Amino acid sequence: MHIVDDDPHFCEASRLILVAAGFSVNVSASGSDYLADSAPSKPGCLLLDLHMPNLSGVEVLKALAGRRDKPQVIIVTGHADVPLAVQLMQLGARDIVQKPFVRQRLLDAVEASFRPPVTASANDRAVAAETRIARLSARERELLRSLAAGLSNKVIAHQMNRSVRTIEMHRARMMDRLGVRTLAEALQIAFEAQHQG
The missing domain is CATH 1.10.10.10 (Winged helix-like DNA-binding domain superfamily/Winged helix DNA-binding domain)
Incomplete structure (x- = not known):
């Protein structure tokens, strides 16, 4: 899985929680770094900060929209009102986790993203x-x-x-x-x- 956030303290805290739970974690400090990497072409889970300089989480979501093997995206933000949450879900976000988060809430969201997709029509x-x-x-x-x-x-x-x-x-x-x-x-x-x- 991958964490994209411009806050190094948040990245490290999240990485430690996820590694302790058994996940292999890569970190990028910006959306452009993540998109330039080969990681976006691999399925998995992406923990994506919404508010970053240069390339926002919304812009990263839009860039991933056309990719065949895009990851399951969990947006992490300090503030997400209902209109924004609707926009993020329509752009393909799987979940939204508010900062500061409870450790178990983050783990539940990440674990759910790795469950097999529903195959019903x-x-x-x-x-x-x-x-x-x-x-x-x-x-x-x-x-x-x-x-x-x-x-x-x-x-x-x-x-x-x-x-x-x-x-x-x-x-x-x-x-x-x-x-x-x-x-x-x-x-x-x-x-x-x-x-x-």
Whole structure:
């Protein structure tokens, strides 16, 4: 696997955590260094910082989009609002981990990226996603649609005439009913359901 981040302290801390868990880890200090290397042509996992000088994580994601054997990308950032999370997922990010992260959250994201891909057809995945969404209340389905459209909790609260705290409670309940722990997982279900039909 590969870590791309311009912060040497973060790179070393992450590398030590991952090596201790049994992963072989390479490190690049910039997106351009990573893309110039042969590593991007190899499948695997890429832990990619979002905010770097010269070439941002978004630009690296876009550059990887056309590659046949692109890695599973986990974005690492100190700040990712809902619109940005939606954009990153649509560009192919598998997960988003917020800095500072809990060690286990990082390991869970990396381990999930190495699991074999789901081989079900797009239609089967859409049906499975619709089945999960059917567990939600009407308000929770509306919330999921709004999140997938890139709206923030604050905007959704205004549209639903509710407090932000109420929206946060609905969001937590929605994620629990979907059986997910992260916004990225919830968004993936919403995007798969959109392929229905």
